Amino acid sequence: MTDERSSTSPDEQRSDPHDSSDGETADADATSDENDVNENDADGNDNADEFTIADFHDASQQEGRPVLTAAAVSRALELSHEEANERLEALADRGALERLAVSTDPVVWYPTELEDLTDRERVVVFPKQREIVVDRPDQFTRAQLSQFAHLADANGEQGYRYVVRPADIWGTPHDSFEDLARTMRQALGQRSDALEEWVHSQWDRAHQFRLTTHEEGYTVLEAQSPEIMGNVARQKLDEEHVHAPISETEDWVREGSEAAIKRILYEAGYPVQDHRELESGEELPIELEVRLRDYQQTWVDRFAEAGEGVFVGPPGSGKTVAAMGAMAHVDGETLVLVPSRDLAQQWADAILEYTSLEAHQIGQYHGGRKEVRPVTIATYQIAGMDRHRSLFDDREWGLVIFDECQHVPSDVYRRSTHLQSKHRLGLSASPIREDDRQTEIFTLVGPPIGTDWEALFEAGFVAEPELEIRYVPWGDDEQANAYGSADGREKYRIAAENRGKIDEVRYLLSAHPDAKAIVFVDYLDQGRELSEALEVPFLSGETPHHERRRLLEEFRRNERDLLLISRVGDEGIDLPTADLAIVASGLGGSRRQGTQRAGRTMRPAGGALVYVLATRGTREEDFARKQLQHLGRKGMTIREQAVERGED
Template sequence: MTARVDPRSWVLTKTPRDWQSNALKSWQYAFQGIASVVTGGGKTTFALMCMQVFRRRYPTGRFVIVVPTLALVDQWYVCLREDLKVLDDSICVFSGEGRPSNFNEVNLMVINTAREFASKASEQHDTMLIVDECHRAASRSNAQALKGNYKATLGISATPEREHDDLFDSVLVPALGPVICRYEYDQALRDGVIVPFDLINVSTGMTAEEQKKYDDATIDISRTFRKVQSGDVSRDYLVRKLQRRARLAATSIQRIPVTIRLAERHRNSRLIIFHENIDSAEKILEILLARRFSATIYHSRIGAELRRDNLRLYRKGLFSALITCRALDEGINVPETDIAIVASSTGSVRQRIQRLGRVLRPAPGKQRARIYTIYVSKPEEERLVKEAGKLTDTGEIRWMHSALRKSG
């Protein structure tokens, strides 16, 4: 006779990896901590394992899961239902699109909404707080989402430490606990958790007009730097000038034909193309469609329903190429994607790690991933050279020059 399974029992459908089992022991010691795990390494599954442990200790407990974007809300919802068998009526979602009148056993919250509701959910209940992409929760406003009376806390991120401030130590660690594990690219590659990958860095030039504006901006930055040193202007003023120069490079028109040329090489692959500028992303889509690519786009100017449909259809394989801006730096899980073209990017190390992670998840028949990065300026090249020095043991790194004729 088959034993009757309680429909409200939670069953993890994935086999834990060694790092997850070891990290769980560390987390159980104090029921708190931050897991620093490479994108694609299994952060969400680890969080589900911690939830199971908490639920066994506090059977009537409650969960608050804080995420930075609606895309991650959707992904978490699917993981809870499919990977842990949480019933639909045990989950509620708090976001700008809706705020339930009552809390549930599992409460998914976009961080903007969590600032107001997370602490209320922990009142009079044994509650566990989970913060996904926890580096996003350290700002003065977002830190409101970390307040509450919690029996357990967990932060997860590929890059929990912050690049330009000390808020990791002063905000995240006091609220969530110390780093309890680190799972990096080299470990994930050895374990088969991510596929081997090649980095191909492709240089091209700016137009004569673009180069002149860039050079003028560089001269202006040098003057401003001297003024900062003498105390005549603030460092923030210099940063704004550096950002304006970076935008000049990021929007160079030459990036578009190089992107199209690379996409043509991989017409039969699953492609994701990143650009910093929405208008440029739209132009890339227009050209690809004219060349009979099965392509779609995802960015913040598109209505929510169409945006989600585009993403869903790409995930199902009905589109072979997806062009996007920053909206999908975090929160997209499409293991079948094997080619990424970074048409333009910021200098953020975190953004770089997130974008690499979009194509490194394994999938049936997927042997290797390839990431092209187009660059036009010296600062971009210097960042890529520095990166290459750190990743020599994880994959092949090649440098290419795309000789497009400069024009005025």
């Protein structure tokens, strides 16, 4: 394996070596022009049912072969045999089809450019399921699809499957439905009336309510019509949320209830547009001293337009740098909320490195320090305590940043979201919660703003790690027997701590002798055993902060090439990136945990590997497959390998 010691992550970027905006714009314009021509041809032709080569491709796909008879076209497209013949003849006259007489049928038809069936991008729309399947989509198509659809599965052989959900339409960046419809037609290469009708209904839902600021300074909830106000808002909300009606379509909002109103109406299927005049606090000029990549600039632009949002992207995609771009846009005093004091220190260091701010302008507020400055980084725990309310109230924050914002919906963290009058920005690699409350993240903080993971992989901004699940046999019969007689969670713990994994970790490290490696464990006893076997320190929640910092810095400076770390590394500290990650245990926890651990190898340089160890024949096998499925849907390739006892 190549040892990429000098590679830098997107969070450490100084310039953008992948500046291909001119080429991308040209491609986009060309595609746009081509689709505009197609739409004009369709609109200007008296025969709305004109047969095209795309129709032939649809029929060939349905029949499952590239060469068709008129009877097959008739059957696939529900035409009479005479109509099918006429349309095939017309298409052949235009040079798009060729005829071939054979003994079993008077004529068969095939495209003039037969390879077109295998080389061309293919888009199939299933309006009833609101799904789109794309075979070999180019980057422009994926960029267009990501504006109104969610990538559910990415499989090189079976294509890309997108699902259009209500939330995707509610959060689309378009200013009008006409703009959204144009994007859909460019992405699909066709017009799907049934899908557009449903999308239009969701667009209307997303524009029925909005919050505005009255000229006297209080907040008003506005509805598009008296009917929607009476039948929805006034049925769902009560005196805890609004004072009284102002008109048939307006209610006077109680101060501090904005978040609750947005959550309640969102759950009712009516997201609220937030058009209030948000406070920017005391002016704080901030210059960003690093160039944003195109996709990061897009994130910042969308945040600037809405005043709120959640940057969603894989680890290593530069969400922290993009957040500093948002700080520079607001130019106001900023409160950053993080899960731990380790991350607070890392944020302070990054702000010093990548912005024009100086050390005396940056403070930390947590168990170790209590500094409130123009930019203050505080932990969620401290921010949620009543006795520290002054942290919120003593300064007019212009921007509040929620790092690892998947924490926000939990009861202890949600208290901080009363800051609804400020610009709000969340950051998350994977805003997934196992309690299915992730939609609250977007209602409390803002809509998702992100980029297709696969697009970042292909563009070279983030390296796609190779991920392999390795099924390891038991290290000794004692543990195997204990597993057979155990119940519930104890069963999983025994499989996770399988001593056979020690030999497997040794083997993988020896197989990649030049790699910088991180080994993850979920259990302290297992960590201590591995620490002794590998003769390396074990970094866990019991490790003092100063010792943690020393070990991490040694790894960053290439003075140490192996870290052994507990689940404290999943969130709460900014781990250095590595060439090799070995997950010895811990995939039974959550999908988010799998994302965080796999993400430690994501950076611009390629060649990274992730190995997930699971004890063969146990529930751990199923856990590993389940928790990594969503990474496969994001475009990562996942392999599986059974390890034979003694083969290594």
